[in-house]
Amino acid sequence: MSNSFEICIGPIHPALKEPIQLDFKVEGERVTDVSFRLGQVHRAIEWAGMRRNPLQILYLAERICGICNICHPMAFSLAMESIAGIDVPERAHYIRTINAELERIHSHVLWAGVAAHELGFDSVMHYTWRVREKVLDIIEMLNGNRITKGLFMIGGVRRDVEKKHYAKIREALQYYRDCYSKLESILLKDKSVKARTREIGILTKKDALELCAVGPTVRASGVKKDVRMDLPYAAYPFLDMDCITPDMATGEVRCDTYDRIAVRVLEVGQSIELIEQCLKQLPSGPVLAEPSLQKLLVQLKSVEGEAVAFQEAPRGELIHYLKMTAQDSPHTWKVRAPTYSNLLPLVPMLTGCEIADIPIVAASIDPCMSCANRAVLADKGNTILSMDALRKKSIEKTRRIVKGAGKNE
Amino acid sequence: MNPEEIVEAFKKEFGEKMEIGIRESGKGKRLKKTIWATVDGKDFHKVAEYLFVLQPHPHFSVSSGSDTGREIEINNHFVLNQGNKLGAVPLTIKVKLPKRKPEMETITDLIPGALISEQEKMEMLGIKIKGVPEKRVFTDESMPSGVFPWRKDSKGADKIARNLHQAGKALRKGGGKK
Numbered sequence: 001m002s003n004s005f006e007i008c009i010g011p012i013h014p015a016l017k018e019p020i021q022l023d024f025k026v027e028g029e030r031v032t033d034v035s036f037r038l039g040q041v042h043r044a045i046e047w048a049g050m051r052r053n054p055l056q057i058l059y060l061a062e063r064i065c066g067i068c069n070i071c072h073p074m075a076f077s078l079a080m081e082s083i084a085g086i087d088v089p090e091r092a093h094y095i096r097t098i099n100a101e102l103e104r105i106h107s108h109v110l111w112a113g114v115a116a117h118e119l120g121f122d123s124v125m126h127y128t129w130r131v132r133e134k135v136l137d138i139i140e141m142l143n144g145n146r147i148t149k150g151l152f153m154i155g156g157v158r159r160d161v162e163k164k165h166y167a168k169i170r171e172a173l174q175y176y177r178d179c180y181s182k183l184e185s186i187l188l189k190d191k192s193v194k195a196r197t198r199e200i201g202i203l204t205k206k207d208a209l210e211l212c213a214v215g216p217t218v219r220a221s222g223v224k225k226d227v228r229m230d231l232p233y234a235a236y237p238f239l240d241m242d243c244i245t246p247d248m249a250t251g252e253v254r255c256d257t258y259d260r261i262a263v264r265v266l267e268v269g270q271s272i273e274l275i276e277q278c279l280k281q282l283p284s285g286p287v288l289a290e291p292s293l294q295k296l297l298v299q300l301k302s303v304e305g306e307a308v309a310f311q312e313a314p315r316g317e318l319i320h321y322l323k324m325t326a327q328d329s330p331h332t333w334k335v336r337a338p339t340y341s342n343l344l345p346l347v348p349m350l351t352g353c354e355i356a357d358i359p360i361v362a363a364s365i366d367p368c369m370s371c372a373n374r375a376v377l378a379d380k381g382n383t384i385l386s387m388d389a390l391r392k393k394s395i396e397k398t399r400r401i402v403k404g405a406g407k408n409e
Numbered sequence: 410m411n412p413e414e415i416v417e418a419f420k421k422e423f424g425e426k427m428e429i430g431i432r433e434s435g436k437g438k439r440l441k442k443t444i445w446a447t448v449d450g451k452d453f454h455k456v457a458e459y460l461f462v463l464q465p466h467p468h469f470s471v472s473s474g475s476d477t478g479r480e481i482e483i484n485n486h487f488v489l490n491q492g493n494k495l496g497a498v499p500l501t502i503k504v505k506l507p508k509r510k511p512e513m514e515t516i517t518d519l520i521p522g523a524l525i526s527e528q529e530k531m532e533m534l535g536i537k538i539k540g541v542p543e544k545r546v547f548t549d550e551s552m553p554s555g556v557f558p559w560r561k562d563s564k565g566a567d568k569i570a571r572n573l574h575q576a577g578k579a580l581r582k583g584g585g586k587k
Contacts, residue, residue: 038547047558047566082434082441209466212522223492225468230488230497237438237495307434308443308486308499310470321473321484332559334473341471344522 003027009358011040020343020367022350022358029354034347049333054080054300054324055293057333058152061320064335065368066147067110070096070103071313072320072335073152078233078309079322080154084300092156092287097235098169098278099142099151101271105176106135107314108264108271111366112187115261118359119196120395124186131179138172141165154296155289166279173272180269187261188249195401197258201349201361204255213345214338215316216267217365219245220260222253227312239277244270257349257364264366301328313338315366339368356397410463412442412498415489419446422459426452444500450513453485453504457516460500464489469516472526474534476561480505481534483513506536508562515540533559 004027011019019040025033045064049057054076061072074096081088088096109132116124136146142165143149151157161169187193203213208221218225224243228236244266246252246259253259290296306323316338323332342365349361410418412431419429429446448456460467470486487500504513515538517524527538528546535557548558558566569575 037545040549042547042549044558044566044570047570085434087436209468210521212469212520225491229494230491231441231499232495233439243492306484308473308484308501310488310499317470319470319486321471321486323475332473332475334471336471336473340525341522344525 004032007355011037022346022362024350024358026355029356031350031353031355031358034350036343036346046333046335050329050331053297053328054154054330055297057330058154059150061335062148062150062152065337067107067368068103068313068315068318068337069148070099070151071311071318074100074234075309075311075318075320076322077152077154078311079307079320080300082307082309083305083322083324084154084303086155086289088156088289089286090283091160091285094235094278094282095157095159095161095287097239098161098275099139099149100234101274101278102135102139104271104314105268106132106139107366108268109135111264111363112183112261115360115363116187118363118391118394119193120391120398121193127186128183131176131183134172134175138169141168153288154300156287158288160287161282169275169279173276176268176272180272183268184265187265192398192402193261194258196357196360196398197256197261199254199256200357201257201353201364202255203345203349205253207348208255208345211344211348212341213316214341215313216260216263217316217342217345219243220263221255222247225317227310227317231310233309233311235278235281238281239274241270241274257361260364300324302326306332315339315368316342337368339365342367354397356393359391359394410490410498412444415463415498415500416444418463419456419459423448423452423456427456438495442498444498445503446500447503447505450504450506453502454514454516454519456502457485457519460487460489461519467520469520469523469526472523472530474530474536474559476534476559476565479508481508481511481536483530483536511536513538517541533557535560535564
């Protein structure tokens with residue numbers, strides 16, 4: 001009798017926080033092949049955008065992702081500003097950068113909680129999500145809202161960072177510096193986290209390059225790709241920064257799930273320093289190139305041309321392609337979010353893993369996905385393997401490892 | 410290689426088969442020089458192959474696509490020189506495909522990571538990419554076959570969007586299943 005099964009995870013699954021269907025072939029506990037399918041929540045945002053004016057699109061772009069609602073409107077703004085030849089005031093560049101880095105801290109800390117949850121460390125999830133509250137407070141203070149911020153405008157930003165905000169932002173940065181060593185210790189030094197993530201979900205440097213991976217996923221394989229360095233925008237050309245790879249934390253690159261955790265932990269520290277630099281360098285002046293929205297809209301509706309804007313979102317390279325033909329709406333608007341490029345790399349990462357490793361390896365690319373509860377194991381008897389059962393497998397593996405480590409000691 | 414050298418290298422290699430130039434945006438340290446090139450569909454594979462002469466691993470970001478009326482424009486967005494501070498060069502290679510026969514070759518033999526983008530273009534624009542299997546990755550099965558959301562002609566999704574109440578009926582009739 002064949003020991004080969006097919007497992008379908010998704011399209012709705014808490015370990016995949018946005019609908020995607022992953023089809024696995026497994027032999028025993030070992031994954032031998034993976035394929036995926038998207039489209040279950042195709043919301044036609046680009047289609048809707050091509051029937052709206054550029055200022056309305058800013059608010060649509062903000063709603064592409066619940067976390068990346070700075071980087072999407074930023075990428076759209078960069079493309080539109082490039083076509084229209086609009087010079088963004090210097091102060092607005094810095095405010096954009098501060099908000100983008102706050103978003104990165106928010107995203108990476110949120111992700112750390114998800115990763116801990118997948119491993120069965122819910123106390124760590126609660127700790128990281130409590131820590132995340134601080135950055136959300138600052139985002140709310142600056143923008144009046146925790147998630148959708150309505151900050152962007154073509155040619156600048158709609159809200160200034162006022163002097164009274166500086167102290168609160170610095171206080172939050174200090175808070176993250178204070179808890180950084182604890183985060184680092186939990187996520188990078190804990191023996192059981194290491195046991196569950198070292199040599200698991202390997203994406204070799206060759207595969208990462210050939211499959212065009214982006215963001216922390218590609219950097220964890222030792223490839224120095226970061227749009228903030230390669231094609232800098234906003235205030236990044238004037239900031240002192242380096243491209244983060246896992247050897248900066250561990251002295252080596254092993255291209256595994258642990259390395260992807262290491263890169264994100266280091267990037268939280270990097271974002272703290274970048275915001276501090278921005279606060280020090282923040283120039284005075286206006287934050288909008290054209291304060292009159294009517295004038296701006298007339299200008300935008302008359303431009304012709306095309307542009308590609310690159311942006312480093314928390315999950316990696318984000319692209320907006322825009323083509324304007326002197327009409328009310330764009331002729332073409334194409335958005336490519338980083339998860340799109342990190343899906344094919346999931347195939348080599350997951351091939352060879354155990355079923356119990358699927359949640360943490362899938363989570364290690366930080367897929368942009370939403371929560372619900374469904375997983376089906378289809379075999380001859382139509383056995384149902386629920387999400388709870390799958391997660392239980394993951395937790396059991398952690399416990400086995402922890403117990404085994406205890407015996408060895 | 411800087412953008413000017415890359416453009417010269419392409420001109421030398423492909424001559425009149427390629428229209429190529431640099432478009433600038435931004436100033437000072439934010440100055441971005443983007444290379445835009447246009448080639449015939451039959452030459453695109455050779456151009457993609459030549460990118461490997463310029464550097465070992467050109468980064469393929471994505472393909473975008475436009476329905477321009479008689480043609481379908483596929484914009485293949487690459488980035489060269491990544492990992493060099495301020496030194497990366499975005500390069501877009503535009504391929505114009507006639508609507509009567511919108512076909513081109515796959516580049517997945519050179520860049521396996523292009524597969525997902527090529528599948529998307531097939532589903533969204535109704536083009537054929539030789540060597541890429543026809544299967545649904547991006548559109549749900551409730552989308553009727555022969556409808557391509559990015560098309561602006563009769564094959565586009567406008568009719569469906571105006572008659573969403575009929576979308577369920579299309580699914581019951583078999584929808585996009587082939």
